[in-house]
Amino acid sequence: MRALADWQKLQVNKMYKQAHYDEDFLNSFNTGNDFYLEEVEDRYPDSIKRKRLKLPDVRSVDVSRHFTRLSEMNYSVDIGMYPLGSCTMKFNPKYADYVAALPGFQNVHPLESESRIQGTLEVMYRLQQLLIKISGMDYASLQPSAGAHGEFTGILIVRKFFEVNGQLGNRDEIIIPDSAHGTNPASAAMVGFKVVEVPSNDNGLVDIEALKAAVNPRTAAFMITNPNTLGIFDDQILEIAEIIHNNGSLLYYDGANFNAILGITTPGIMGFDIVHFNLHKTFATPHGGGGPGAGPVAVKSYLREYLPVPVVVLENGKYSLYYNLKNTIGKVSSYNGSFGVILRAYAYALKNGNNLSLNARRAVMNSNYMAKKLSKSFEIPYKSLKKHEFVLSTSRTGRKALDISKFILDYGIHSPTTYFPLIVKEAMMIEPTESVTLKDMDYYIDVMEKSLEVPEDTIKSSPVNTSVGRIDEIAAARNLILKWPDSCENS
């Protein structure tokens, strides 16, 4: 009998097969709706009525089966390792889901009077205080709905700050490193700022000379994340803060990578003025296949008056909503924040307490472990000491990051973030988080290494064990189909 190659053994040992159903669209089931509501009188004029309504016409059992089958065609962090860099896919604890489903919290209307929602406000106030402590800031708002929305809120604060100080016309630029998340320049531009990119130096850090050259009287703020998207802590941060502050500009902290530093250092002590958090990353709230997230913002005391309103305050043992901030930017969300997410994050923070920093430490250990092991087979540019994530390049392996990312899916693991950050060619950005075991990591590393050994046609034809094979993305964009056939056109 012919001996199996090593990579084939792995395949044999770790069978993964995702379900595939040729699932019809809900509007083609036509099994007859069985949701009962009593007959009701209709005495309204036709002039206000629609001509046609065509929603799916299905029984509840079909709805249930449809989504159960679809769910079997979806990978999740409850199934296995999901090390998307900068996404912090850690385990989402079920106690958080449990408390989030308490009817006393779920059934609260946002316009309910403060006296009836002291419990809701208590949770919000306590999370605000926790975030303030964790970030080394002085005040916080829980209102923004996602990380990018937090950035938008923070940059609105920057703008209002210069407006109030009579410098708005002169401060119209925001500086961003070339390694930044795409949301940073997008958020800055949304608020009307011109985006100036500065290159990273040979260590993957901010090039101080380039920063000095970019900083000028028009600079409103510098937006960075530390550790950066390469997973490297920028130890020049105090010098950077000095350069920015000496110029009269503000320093913005993108909190996407907070899981690396929680309990170890704070944006406050690093000299930042504004911070946003991603509760769905650092605080383990489930990301729901794309959202919801939550993006609270915290600021130093001199920016308190600019926060969105209301903020939750505690006076004489009573919680209330405080609106009277002199320079407030106003509102960024319909109501006061994504409470369902806030509550889960609060549960996570309260449960872990002082162990939160142990989670950060384990996350950093795991990242360095994987980086060192993978550095035998892959180039890992920039300095070797990593924080919570690292970026490898597949350039010198002769394999494309895209191909490797598809190959590893066949082994029941999710791929890293690919082709980001933009400054690394054929990039794969890996963030294991504290939730993975040594066995998980060794298996992942094994699969990554095997991806370099398999025959070219094997890797090009992967994945084969997922519910579908490689998808023609160009066709999807060229021949846009954005809804099911037989839709209820207005004709």
Next chain:
Amino acid sequence: MAVKMTETDEILQYLNIKNDEELFADIPQKLRVSLDLGLPMDEFSLITSIEKSCSNNVSPAMNFLGNGIYDRFIPPLVDEIIGRNEFLTSYTPYQPEISQGILHSLFEYQSVISDLTQMDVTNSSMYDGFTALAEAVRMAYRINGKEEVLVPENIYRSQLSIIQNYVIGLNLKIIKYKFGKDGLIDMEDLKSKISDHTSSIIVANPNLFGLIDENAFTVSEFKKEALLITYYDPVSLGLIKSPGEYGTDIAVAEGQQLGIHMNYGGPLLGLFSFRKEYVHRSPGRLIGLSKDNSGRKAFVMTLQAREQHIRRSRAMSNICSNQALLAVASLAYLSILGSNGMKKLALITMNKSIKLKKELYNAGINTVFKGINFSDNLFYFDGQEKLIRSNISGGIKLSELSDYPGYKNSAFFSVTEKTSDESISRLAKITGE
């Protein structure tokens, strides 16, 4: 006998370091902090502690709150579906081959909202109704570059504030148009304000007084080159004319009523639909249908070149995380109720409004307007202390929500299918005393 090494010992040994402190050698000591974040808790104590916080909330005896967020019945199947961990604990589907479940669901969400609104295209969700409205104004500006947006004079203060924040970097002027004594759009005033400079016109239907606004149906006839943005109530579309039927260019709404718990107003669901010719100028994520390498139906995130991770400062929006899970909830809800269920739900809601108006009238409390209400009803009412005494939620003053100059002593009472006839009668009795 050798002591078994822990996982962390093994990692440290492999990294050839004594303790994890060495991994933080790049964070200078002067930046280090020692935070007291409290003692860790066991799960039972944690849950007990949070249940105690929850017990500090007081449920109202009756709830007449609305104005955008409504206490509707949610079939348990909806929570069951979005509670499945395969959906709940997945990330944005960056690897589509292994994420077809959420992609297929979001594609169906786009489809069902397009059917409900009779609009060409729906994106795969925005944060909430008000940010969706503000993004619509930005999108209209990207499309025609004109410098004025017309908004209803009774617009909620929070809606207006969000729009102002979203257009702060654009050269856009916000102009309010008036309402007539009947509570409907003052068409003469609106017409007089539409010009070649108008980028977009926002109409709400039901309007922000709670009335089905028939005047909104005709705005597209004289909107010139402006885009018509309709802010609708998704449950009302079970019966009422759809935004697509009256020439809407961008239709937006709050989707909370479609199977999402109120949760003190978040997380919510922004519904965002538009004409297909504007797709390249639209914000947010879009799921497209394609095929895999063996010809099977397969879904991907498409037109990503509009988005922040590719286009960066020139992106159509900065949206990364959206409200995917809640979009699935709304799809499940609409599928469970179906056309017939949604029509009845709209009718029940409107009939409850009629009953409420009638009973309060008999108790001496008059409606401000005579028109047809959907969920929200505006009354001449300033007896809020009676509501507090009887532990009734509702009676939100118009002046609390809007800077509208009139009807200072008026307040809203809202109904859903959950509002019982008995509670309406009790409300009438208590407020009429």
